[in-house]
Structure formats: structure tokens, C-alpha cells
Amino acid sequence: xxxxxxxxxxxxxxxxxxxxxxxxxxxxxxxxxxxxxxxxxxxxxxxxxxxxxxxxxxxxxxxxxxxxxxxxxxxxxxxxxxxxxxxxxxxxxxxxxxxxxxxxxxxxxxxxxxxxxxxxxxxxxxxxxxxxxxxxxxxxxxxxxxxxxxxxxxxxxxxxxxxxxxxxxxxxxxxxxxxxxxxxxxxxxxxxxxxxxxxxxxxxxxxxxxxxxxxxxxxxxxxxxxxxxxxxxxxxxxxxxxxxxxxxxxxxxxxxxxxxxxxxxxxxxxxxxxxxxxxxxxxxxxxxxxxxxxxxxxxxxxxxxxxxxxxxxxxxxxxxxxxxxxxxxxxxxxxxxxxxxxxxxxxxxxxxxxxxxxxxxxxxxxxxxxxxxxxxxxxxxxxxxxxxxxxxxxxxxxxxxxxxxxxxxxxxxxxx
Amino acid sequence: xxxxxxxxxxxxxxxxxxxxxxxxxxxxxxxxxxxxxxxxxxxxxxxxxxxxxxxxxxxxxxxxxxxxxxxxxxxxxxxxxxxxxxxxxxxxxxxxxxxxxxxxxxxxxxxxxxxxxxxxxxxxxxxxxxxxxxxxxxxxxxxxxxxxxxxxxxxxxxxxxxxxxxxxxxxxxxxxxxxxxxxxxxxxxxxxxxxxxxxxxxxxxxxxxxxxxxxxxxxxxxxxxxxxxxxxxxxxxxxxxxxxxxxxxxxxxxxxxxxxxxxxxxxxxxxxxxxxxxxxxxxxxxxxxxxxxxxxxxxxxxxxxxxxxxxxxxxxxxxxxxxxxxxxxxxxxxxxxxxxxxxxxxxxxxxxxxxxxxxxxxxxxxxxxxxxxxxxxxxxxxxxxxxxxxxxxxxxxxxxxxxxxxx
Numbered sequence: 001x002x003x004x005x006x007x008x009x010x011x012x013x014x015x016x017x018x019x020x021x022x023x024x025x026x027x028x029x030x031x032x033x034x035x036x037x038x039x040x041x042x043x044x045x046x047x048x049x050x051x052x053x054x055x056x057x058x059x060x061x062x063x064x065x066x067x068x069x070x071x072x073x074x075x076x077x078x079x080x081x082x083x084x085x086x087x088x089x090x091x092x093x094x095x096x097x098x099x100x101x102x103x104x105x106x107x108x109x110x111x112x113x114x115x116x117x118x119x120x121x122x123x124x125x126x127x128x129x130x131x132x133x134x135x136x137x138x139x140x141x142x143x144x145x146x147x148x149x150x151x152x153x154x155x156x157x158x159x160x161x162x163x164x165x166x167x168x169x170x171x172x173x174x175x176x177x178x179x180x181x182x183x184x185x186x187x188x189x190x191x192x193x194x195x196x197x198x199x200x201x202x203x204x205x206x207x208x209x210x211x212x213x214x215x216x217x218x219x220x221x222x223x224x225x226x227x228x229x230x231x232x233x234x235x236x237x238x239x240x241x242x243x244x245x246x247x248x249x250x251x252x253x254x255x256x257x258x259x260x261x262x263x264x265x266x267x268x269x270x271x272x273x274x275x276x277x278x279x280x281x282x283x284x285x286x287x288x289x290x291x292x293x294x295x296x297x298x299x300x301x302x303x304x305x306x307x308x309x310x311x312x313x314x315x316x317x318x319x320x321x322x323x324x325x326x327x328x329x330x331x332x333x334x335x336x337x338x339x340x341x342x343x344x345x346x347x348x349x350x351x352x353x354x355x356x357x358x359x360x361x362x363x364x365x366x367x368x369x370x371x372x373x374x375x376x377x378x379x380x381x382x383x384x385x386x387x388x389x390x391x392x393x394x395x396x397x398x399x400x401x402x403x404x405x406x407x408x409x410x411x412x413x414x415x416x
Numbered sequence: 417x418x419x420x421x422x423x424x425x426x427x428x429x430x431x432x433x434x435x436x437x438x439x440x441x442x443x444x445x446x447x448x449x450x451x452x453x454x455x456x457x458x459x460x461x462x463x464x465x466x467x468x469x470x471x472x473x474x475x476x477x478x479x480x481x482x483x484x485x486x487x488x489x490x491x492x493x494x495x496x497x498x499x500x501x502x503x504x505x506x507x508x509x510x511x512x513x514x515x516x517x518x519x520x521x522x523x524x525x526x527x528x529x530x531x532x533x534x535x536x537x538x539x540x541x542x543x544x545x546x547x548x549x550x551x552x553x554x555x556x557x558x559x560x561x562x563x564x565x566x567x568x569x570x571x572x573x574x575x576x577x578x579x580x581x582x583x584x585x586x587x588x589x590x591x592x593x594x595x596x597x598x599x600x601x602x603x604x605x606x607x608x609x610x611x612x613x614x615x616x617x618x619x620x621x622x623x624x625x626x627x628x629x630x631x632x633x634x635x636x637x638x639x640x641x642x643x644x645x646x647x648x649x650x651x652x653x654x655x656x657x658x659x660x661x662x663x664x665x666x667x668x669x670x671x672x673x674x675x676x677x678x679x680x681x682x683x684x685x686x687x688x689x690x691x692x693x694x695x696x697x698x699x700x701x702x703x704x705x706x707x708x709x710x711x712x713x714x715x716x717x718x719x720x721x722x723x724x725x726x727x728x729x730x731x732x733x734x735x736x737x738x739x740x741x742x743x744x745x746x747x748x749x750x751x752x753x754x755x756x757x758x759x760x761x762x763x764x765x766x767x768x769x770x771x772x773x774x775x776x777x778x779x780x781x782x783x784x785x786x787x788x789x790x791x792x793x794x795x796x797x798x799x800x801x802x803x804x805x806x807x808x809x810x811x812x813x814x815x816x817x818x819x820x821x822x823x
Contacts, residue, residue, distance in 0.1 A: 006477075008550055008551035010551040010802060011551075011801060011802050012552075012798070012800070012801055012802070013549070013550040013551065013552045013599075013799070013800040014550065014798045015476075015477055015550050015551075053482075054466050054470070055470050055480075056432065056471060056478065061480075068551070068802060069482070069553075070550075070552055070553060070802060072480075072551055102459070102485070102486075105489075106455060106456065109489065110451070110452045110453055113453050113455060114453060
């Protein structure tokens with residue numbers, strides 16, 4: 001059997017027209033390359049050294065494992081190709097085993113990547129918990145200060161926070177300090193939280209790494225009862241106790257790396273990268289929020305206030321709408337409905353708890369009127385509707401460089 | 417064959433690949449990227465290169481791409497090592513004083529810009545060292561870090577002169593790339609310099625600057641806006657002006673690319689063999705227009721599908737005697753379904769745009785280069801000898817990580 005071929009030796013850039021003959025008598029079978037005019041033997045390739053290369057349709061391109069890497073015999077035309085394949089059966093099985101090798105690589109790599117993702121999404125909150133223990137509290141406090149300055153600049157448009165009642169010895173401030181001490185009493189925490197009530201038209205409250213906690217005046221206006229006030233405050237203190245700010249910082253800092261790996265764009269500039277990071281990071285955040293709610297519920301049992309107040313206040317300032325329900329997975333907070341149900345489940349049965357209020361009537365009155373309407377457009381503590389700023393904005397789809405101002409959040413420092 | 421005959425012969429370059437064939441390769445690749453969480457992109461890149469290479473026939477013999485996907489995957493893993501320090505530095509900086517934070521981000525941006533230069537060079541090295549023609553390997557010598565530094569240093573006067581120094585920068589970088597490029601034991605040379613770039617570049621620069629400034633001034637002075645909520649958008653006549661701007665940009669870009677490629681690549685030589693290239697600007701411009709038209713058609717199709725879905729929703733709602741708005745809300749109640757729908761829509765849009773870009777612009781440009789090229793004195797290449805293979809290269813990793821690897 002003989003067919004026309006093109007031959008190159010891989011040493012010099014010359015291609016020769018040649019004829020191939022299969023030497024079936026040789027052991028093993030060999031491909032003999034002859035010069036097409038002189039019929040001299042140019043080269044002799046034992047079948048076991050020959051391998052197939054990817055090439056155009058209607059061409060068979062072969063290399064030789066023991067020859068220079070550019071050595072080739074190329075056969076074109078369907079009839080000649082089939083003839084060559086039929087006498088060199090090893091080529092076909094070679095091709096199949098190569099396909100299997102590729103398949104194995106890709107399946108293994110995919111399985112590895114999938115397990116990394118699963119381990120990441122479920123394991124990082126746990127690891128971050130442990131890692132937070134290694135961060136010195138003084139370092140965390142310094143981070144909190146930086147985050148606080150950034151937060152302040154964001155919320156006040158570059159100006160500084162204005163405390164409603166700068167006098168630390170006033171009835172209201174002393175009452176709040178008493179609440180903080182009572183909440184943290186018996187808990188082993190390196191932090192002593194400080195609470196400031198400051199002017200802002202955003203109905204929100206937040207705590208920073210290191211324990212500094214802010215209650216914004218618009219939130220106080222929306223507050224009707226002391227149960228509500230205590231619930232929100234205890235929730236924020238929960239973030240401080242669990243060191244959630246630090247936790248978030250550690251947990252989310254690697255997300256960009258992981259998402260970049262999956263999408264092949266380590267710079268994280270693409271929409272898809274932001275999208276993916278938001279999905280994962282906001283899940284971490286929702287876990288933290290639920291934990292802070294549980295902390296508040298335990299404080300409520302200890303100090304004798306009604307945890308359902310937190311749910312009521314949430315409804316007022318951050319009630320769900322169709323949009324937030326539809327895109328709950330993109331939100332950094334659980335749905336208010338879900339939080340409310342969880343809080344109600346944690347509340348003790350009616351009557352099982354002492355109902356002596358924590359604050360005296362005089363103290364609560366002082367707290368509630370801490371921010372006299374000076375610059376605020378809505379002077380009385382009328383119910384803030386869900387049209388209040390920030391509560392009806394679509395949940396953030398991408399992690400922004402600014403600290404989050406979603407209701408009742410533990411802001412994290414901005415991340416890459 | 418006598419020497420005189422050999423001197424006069426001209427080698428032709430052909431391209432035999434069809435758009436249909438490439439489309440099948442890409443569609444298969446996209447489909448397999450879903451179950452492999454995106455990892456198949458390395459195999460897709462390999463198959464695409466095989467398509468382009470083996471269908472490019474130079475003087476009767478095809479190019480051969482010998483790289484494989486495992487090398488790309490491994491290279492990508494290696495490149496992650498570059499990113500860890502940057503990530504840790506950014507993490508640290510983000511917790512510092514806000515001023516330092518800004519400084520840190522700028523620093524990281526500069527570092528990425530520098531690394532991109534290295535990545536581009538290494539990717540070129542990877543492709544060339546895995547390209548065979550007549551059994552002889554190409555190679556990119558020179559140093560990726562030197563190239564990155566050269567590119568980075570040129571970027572400073574680029575910014576300071578608002579881009580006016582570009583012809584010199586381009587010439588410097590082209591020289592480094594091409595004069596370090598080898599075919600077997602023979603080095604390529606390029607004669608073209610900044611003069612090649614100067615005229616097309618400044619003309620393009622000026623035309624676009626004038627067009628943009630004129631359109632903006634016109635919109636400012638016309639003061640006719642359509643209010644959409646609180647945002648005013650220019651009136652239709654002015655929007656037509658913006659479209660004109662885009663047309664001017666496409667036309668001038670096509671002319672710039674075609675002219676500079678023609679003149680620069682026509683100055684490339686390999687020993688006694690010389691490359692001649694002719695890329696007609698009109699063909700390139702036609703590709704741009706075809707791409708824009710296809711994208712618009714695709715957007716229209718998506719809009720139509722959404723409209724039909726909405727209409728169907730209203731129709732079923734009316735049939736059941738319900739208000740359509742509430743049934744839409746009901747449909748949106750299911751968070752997970754929505755996320756899946758959003759992701760699916762995103763993938764379809766992204767995939768279609770990528771497919772169109774590759775089929776019209778990527779293939780189009782390659783075909784123009786191949787079909788416009790001829791080689792003078794190709795027989796002088798018959799004596800090129802192979803050199804020792806450069807086996808040190810592990811993938812083009814950084815290029816994949818930085819998203820700069822093309823073809």
C-alpha cells in the first residue's frame with residue numbers, strides 16, 4: 001500500500017513531496033517515507049512512535065515521538081487517510097486515550113474548583129470566626145476609627161457628626177451607658193462600647209469595629225417605645241460583641257480572589273465579578289445579621305424588654321417591598337419578614353417575663369427627646385414611612401467602596 | 417529551479433477557515449463552560465487557535481499550533497501567585513487613613529498596568545513558541561520585564577502630553593516585539609518607525625477631537641432636552657449628532673488600523689524574504705458596521721422576546737380575571753428563580769456579544785491580514801534551521817488572569 005504525502009524532517013524548513021509505504025513485514029510495523037522521484041528511502045517511522053496531530057479536515061498529520069518535534073508526515077485525501085488509519089490502528093486508540101486524558105483533567109479541575117467554592121461559602125464564616133480571635137483588640141479599634149471617619153464623611157457629606165447631646169453626664173447619656181454596661185455584664189469581651197446619638201436624616205443605627213456605636217436621630221424619631229430602642233441598640237451591641245466588622249473584613253477579602261478565579265479576570269473589573277462577589281459576601285452578611293438578632297433576643301430576656309419591638313421598628317423603617325423580596329439573594333440583610341418571624345420565635349411566652357421597664361419613665365423621656373428638632377425638616381416623632389431614605393433603595397447589587405448604610409448594619413471597612 | 421526564478425517568485429498566503437466552522441467551535445466551548453464552572457475557557461482558547469493557525473496557509477504549508485489547554489490552565493494557576501501580594505497589600509491599605517487608601521489604590525492600578533505589559537509579552541511568547549511552519553518553530557526572545565518597563569516608562573509622557581507622543585511609543589514597542597522575534601535560527605526585522613504612525617494617528621486624533629467638541633458644543637447650545645424623570649437627554653436631532661460622532665470614530669479607527677498595519681507589517685523582513693501586506697480600510701470599516709448592525713439586531717430581538725413575554729403575562733392575567741401587575745409580582749416572589757433568570761440572561765447577552773465579536777471582528781481581521789499578505793523571495797526561507805526548543809515557558813498565565821490574551 002502506498003500513498004502520496006508531504007514530509008518535513010523538523011530540522012530544516014523544507015517540505016518534500018514523498019510517498020509513504022507501510023512495511024508490514026517489519027516488527028513492529030513501520031511507515032517508510034520514500035522520495036517521490038528517486039524512490040530512495042528518506043525516513044523510517046516505527047508505528048509505535050507515530051502520533052496524530054490536530055489539523056484541518058481531510059488531512060492526516062503525524063508526528064514522531066523520537067524525532068525532532070517538528071518532524072511531520074501529512075496525508076491528504078479521504079481514501080489515503082482511511083488507508084493509513086487502517087494499517088496504523090494505534091493512532092486511533094492514541095487519539096481516544098488523549099481524549100480521555102483531557103476529559104479526566106477537566107473533570108478533576110472542575111470538581112476541585114466546585115469543592116473550593118462550597119468550602120469557601122460555608123467554611124469562611126467559621127474560619128473568620130477563629131481568625132478574628134487573633135486580631136488584637138487595639139488593632140480592631142484603630143480600623144474602627146478609620147471606618148468611622150469614612151462613614152461620617154459619607155453620611156454627612158464631608159462634615160462631621162453632630163452629637164444630639166454632647167454632655168456625657170446628662171440623664172439620657174447616663175441611661176444609655178447603663179444599658180450598655182448591663183448588656184455586656186458577664187460577657188467576656190475586650191471592648192467597652194460607646195453609644196452616640198447623632199443627627200442624620202437617615203433612619204439607621206450602626207456599630208464599628210472596636211465598639212463605637214451610632215444611633216442616628218432619624219431612627220430615634222421613628223422609635224415609638226423603649227422596647228424598640230433597646231432592641232435596636234442590643235442588635236448593634238451584638239455586632240460589637242461578635243466582632244462582626246472584623247469578621248466581614250476577613251471573610252470578604254478573599255471573595256474577589258475566588259470569583260476572579262472562576263471568571264478568569266483577577267482584576268475584578270467586570271460586571272460578572274462584582275455580581276458574583278455580591279452574591280457570596282451578602283450571604284456572609286445575612287448570617288451575621290441573624291446572629292446579632294439572636295444576641296438582642298438574649299439581652300431582651302436578661303434585661304426584661306420585648307424583643308418584638310425590634311421587628312416593629314424594622315417594619316417601619318425597612319419594610320420589604322416586591323423588589324427586595326424578588327432580589328433577596330442580592331441583599332446584605334435578611335428580609336424584614338424573615339427577621340420578624342425569627343424574632344417572634346425567640347420572644348418568650350407572654351407573661352413569663354418580668355415587665356419592669358429597663359429605663360425609668362424620666363430616662364426614656366430624656367432619651368426620646370435627645371434630638372430636639374433644630375435642623376430637621378420633620379420635627380415630631382411621627383412614624384417614618386417606608387419612603388424614608390435608604391430603606392426603599394434597591395438593595396445594593398455590588399459591594400461598594402463606601403461603608404454600607406443599609407438599616408442596622410455593622411459597617412465594614414471598604415475592601416478592594 | 418534557477419536562482420533568477422527563485423528571486424522572482426512571490427509566496428501567497430491563504431485562509432481556508434469558514435465562519436460556520438468557527439461558530440461551532442465557540443458554541444461548543446460556551447456550552448461546556450457552564451458545567452465546568454468556566455474552566456473550559458482554556459480548551460476553547462486552544463481550539464480557537466488551532467482553527468486560526470491550521471487554516472492559515474503560507475506559501476502552500478499551513479501554520480501549526482502545538483500548545484495545549486493543560487499548559488494554559490497550569491499557567492493561570494501560577495499567575496495567581498502574582499495576585500496574592502497585591503490583594504494582601506490592598507487589604508492592608510484599605511484599613512488605613514482614607515488618603516492612604518486612595519494612594520494605595522493608585523499604586524495597585526499602576527502595578528496592574530505594569531504587569532499587563534509583562535503579560536502581553538509573555539502571551540505573545542507563548543503563542544509564537546507554539547507556532548510551527550514547515551516543522552520549524554517561531555520564538556519570542558527578549559525579556560518580558562524589559563518590555564513591561566519600556567511600556568510603563570512610555571506611559572508617563574503619554575499621560576503628560578495627552579496622547580500626543582503615541583507614535584514614538586508605538587514605534588518603540590513594535591521594534592522591541594518584532595526585532596526579538598525569531599523563526600528557527602533567523603531573526604525577524606522591522607524597518608517602519610514613528611513616521612508610519614504619525615500621520616494616521618494625528619489625523620485620527622484631530623478628526624475625533626473636532627467631532628466630539630463640536631457635538632458637545634452643539635448640544636450645550638441647542639438647549640433642547642427631553643426630560644425622562646429628572647434626567648434630561650438630548651433631543652433626537654442632537655442624538656443623531658452623537659451617532660455621527662460614533663460613525664466618524666469607527667471610520668477613522670478603521671482607516672488608522674488598516675493603514676498602520678499595512679505600512680508597519682510591510683516593513684517586516686526575515687533574512688531575504690520580505691512581507692508585503694495590503695489591508696483595505698473599507699473592508700475593515702464594513703466589518704465594524706456589520707458588527708454594530710448585528711448588535712442592534714440582537715438588542716431588538718431581546719426586547720421583542722421580553723415584550724412577548726409581558727404580553728403573554730397580561731393575556732393570561734386577563735383570562736383569569738386578575739390584574740396583571742399582581743401576577744407579575746407573584747412571579748417575582750421566588751428569589752432563587754429570579755437569580756437564575758438574571759444569570760441566564762446575563763450569560764446569553766454576554767455569550768452572544770462575544771460570539772458576534774469573534775465571528776465578525778476577530779475572524780474578519782485575521783482574514784484581512786492573511787489574504788492581504790504576500791511574501792517576496794519565499795525560497796530563501798528553505799534553509800532556515802530549527803533551534804533548541806524553549807521549554808521553560810509554563811503557559812501564558814498572567815495574560816489569562818489579566819484578561820489580555822487574544823486569539
